[in-house]
Amino acid sequence: MSERLVVIGGDAAGMSAASQARRLRSPGELEIVAFERGHFSSYSACGIPYWVGGDVASRGELIARSPEEHRARDIDLRTRTEVTEIDVPGQRVRSRDLEAGTEAWTGFDKLVIATGARPLRPPLPGIDAPGVHGVQTLDDGQALLDSLSGTPGRRAVVVGAGYIGVEMAEALLNRGYEVTVLTRGEQPMATLDPDMGRLVHRAMDGLGIRTVVSAPVTKILTGSDGRVRAVATDADEYPADVVVLGTGVVPETSLARAAGLPLGTYGGLLTDLAMRVRGHENIWAGGDCVEVLDLVSGRERHVPLGTHANKHGQVIGSNVGGGYSTFPGVVGTAVSKVCDLEIARTGLREKDAREVGLRFVTVTVESSSRAGYYPGAAPMTVKMLAEKRTGRLLGVQIVGREGAAKRVDIAAVALTAGMTVEGMTALDLGYAPPFSPVWDPVLVAARKAVAAVRAAE
Structure with missing residues (x-):
């Protein structure tokens, strides 16, 4: 007998989950109904500033898959339709057609909550x-x-x-x-x-x-x-x-709160590793409305990023579709820019480390994006936090010009792997004068952090 999956939210997490579930289960096995209160689906909210600023020529370039494309893949996506209530015991949701003003109940066997975040x-x-x-x-x-x-x-x-x-x-x-x-x-x-x-x-x-x-x-x-x-x-x-x-934003969990679903310190839904809402076998949640495990601090955090939302959706869709997948957590990596200035961070700030009771050392180094003699070399500043005694990497922040921001990925991998700063100094990174000095700025910071850890013993 066919089951019905209901998805609340038509952007990254919700439609990634719906699309992945559809890949694994046919329309005869799984009916998928998705509700989206806006006009658009599966778009890059992160790209909006670049569309407004003129770097992206049109709104359509930010849309990965339109409602019509989802419907062509046997996903019943209902735009301009807002879910107003979740009846958990009755396994149904109430929705309102924002154009017609009519309301209706829709039953579900499985539910995905991907309601995103709302601006403060x-x-x-x-x-x-x-x-x-x-x-x-x-x-x-x-x-x-x-x-x-x-x-x-x-x-x-x-x-x-x-x-x-x-x-x-x-x-x-x-x-x-x-x-x-x-x-x-x-x-x-x-x-x-x-x-x-x-x-x-x-x-x-x-x-x-x-x-x-x-x-x-x-x-x-x-x-x-x-x-x-x-x-x-x-x-x-x-x-x-x-x-x-x-x-800033906060998790949009008013529906979940009213339904009695578990929320964390930041107001986000709490899930297990499979992105299933804790205590509810047939309800999943992902994207900006959930809290996730910070692998460095060991605490739950609210980290509203499209990268995580798409991963959550893939995990949820695999599990809803009969497969198996998990989302282990994050290290808090983010990059941005303002004109030609690049800004990046991953892991913990000093404030974060203190809040969880970690003792640490910090180092800051000035370096450049390329060999100093190569044309176009630009300055960058790298700050690194390492745990006292163990030397475990805790966080990295980078501010600089071209070539600075994506270097944070080195640190993100090191954090995920639980590396020490001493272990980082042996990383076999790519080198050529157009791309890096002989010692990459991140490794220069790691070497200095090793010395700071030893001095603190």
């Missing part, structure tokens, strides 16, 4: 004024582009200086806007230690992006037409014709 929208006066935009979905990106094209002014304020904030600052700069970034943090990029964030701050200022730190926003000011005209902090007002919110 601080409850400030004026936060919902015309001209204030989040950038979580393709619909958000389109709304921002429409606003930019209809706004004669050329002043933009970005609230928040995390990944989205700095990427949107670059996008707006590329479109000819005068850009101010406001952050409540000590430095931009709170995913880095403050000393590394200071390098980002300096570079952003050099690019013409005004960055104001320790400046929590208190309200959005509007003009007589109701549209945004400025952003206020306790200390100042910053004129704005458009405002972009980059204040």
Whole structure:
């Protein structure tokens, strides 16, 4: 007898799960119904800043597979349809057609929750004024582009200086806007230690992006037409014709919470290694709505990245489809850029290490992307954390120009393997003057970390 799989969420995790399950089980064995409240499916949200900034020519280039393509593969994907309730004992979900306004119940034998994350929208006066935009979905990106094209002014304020904030600052700069970034943090990029964030701050200022730190926003000011005209902090007002919110995200688990499903410290769903929701044999969850195991700290974290979401979907789809797969955890690797400045991190910051009770040493080295005599060599700064006594690698942060960011992958592999900094110094990395100095910057940092660990004994 045929089973029914219901998927809530039509982006990376949800549709990867549906597609993988379909590869393993035929329509006669498994009916798949997916609900997506937006207009689009299987798209790259990470690409939205580059579409807004003009590096990506059109919205369609960000879509990996359209709703029509999913339907052609026997997946009943229902767009503009929002799930409003999960009835766990009754094994059914209630949905609302956002165009027609009608509601219906759909039963399931297996359920995948892939509801993603929602942007933090601080409850400030004026936060919902015309001209204030989040950038979580393709619909958000389109709304921002429409606003930019209809706004004669050329002043933009970005609230928040995390990944989205700095990427949107670059996008707006590329479109000819005068850009101010406001952050409540000590430095931009709170995913880095403050000393590394200071390098980002300096570079952003050099690019013409005004960055104001320790400046929590208190309200959005509007003009007589109701549209945004400025952003206020306790200390100042910053004129704005458009405002972009980059204040971070939280797991979108309101449905799961109402259904009594288990949530973690950060509000994300808790799953086992097979991505099955703990305590529920027929419910899986993946993507930005879940918490995952940090392999370095041993604690659960919320890490909203498309790379993880797609992997979660593959694992879920394999298990739903009758196969077997697991997701062991993450080490917290992320890269970004603002204009020609590359930013990367993996593992723990100093703050993270202290919170879990680890004792550590830190080292920072200045190096270059290529042999110093080879044309185009660019500077980079590498910071490395290692555990005292054992020398276990705990984290790496890199800020530099071309060739800097992807070097963090060396450290990500070392972290996953549980390597020591001494073991890292023997890594057989590729070398030629156009690509690296004889000693790669990451290995230079590892050598210095070895010395710091020995000195701390």
